[in-house]
Amino acid sequence: MPSQRPLLQKLISIIEPVLEADGYELVDLRFILEQGGWILRVCVDRPPDPSLDVGEVPPDRVDLSDCETVSRQLSAVLDVDDPIAQAYSLEVSSPGIDRPLRTAKHFTHFAGSDAKITMAVPLVIPDAPERRNFRGVLRGLNAEGDQVAIDVDGQRFELPLVDIDSAKLVPDWDAVMRGKSGAGGKTPKPVKPGHRPSQKKRTSNPSGGAQGAGGPNDSND
Incomplete structure (x- = not known):
């Protein structure tokens, strides 16, 4: 939301250095109002490995233990800087698919x-x-x-x-x-062994039927 941009930029300036110091990156950050109150959602991951194809699953994905560690660190930092005026809950997660x-x-x-x-x-x-x-x-x-x-x-x-x-x-x-x-x-789906597309060509004939490449009648009168 445009009205939240100053606050979000302030939060990013506080959170990103903490994450980067421990080998994480800030993937996304949202400050939203839900039925139970305000929630600060922080999504973290390991920085993308440029040598790894994006189609492959990274070997060092962020897990629940990482999220718990990051949550404790960010809670301590945000309590000191205190950039958010209202009461809120902090949620730290890893990115999904x-x-x-x-x-x-x-x-x-x-x-x-x-x-x-x-x-x-x-x-x-x-x-x-x-x-x-x-x-x-x-x-x-x-x-x-x-x-x-x-x-x-x-x-x-x-x-x-x-x-x-x-x-x-x-x-x-x-x-x-x-x-x-x-x-x-x-990516293209693999072709099943022994399966190949039909090579038969079909054209229409004046009678409304279909004929093979050899014509409606292969015999000579």
């Missing part, structure tokens, strides 16, 4: 993956209605590094990074079922 994307590094690292992006400020499109929601294939950043490129139904959009409200990966569930991360775009 539909991993949030927040920084320029995230959008660059996961280029080629399917993603959903929601804009805080609608994108003005010439000769078309303004648009907030985009689902397509990430294409990284522009040369200046301030816009995210995404291909949607054959059309490329460049979205200002500062105007993005939320973004997350759309996993390839077939890949997930094969033990992969689900990122990196869809």
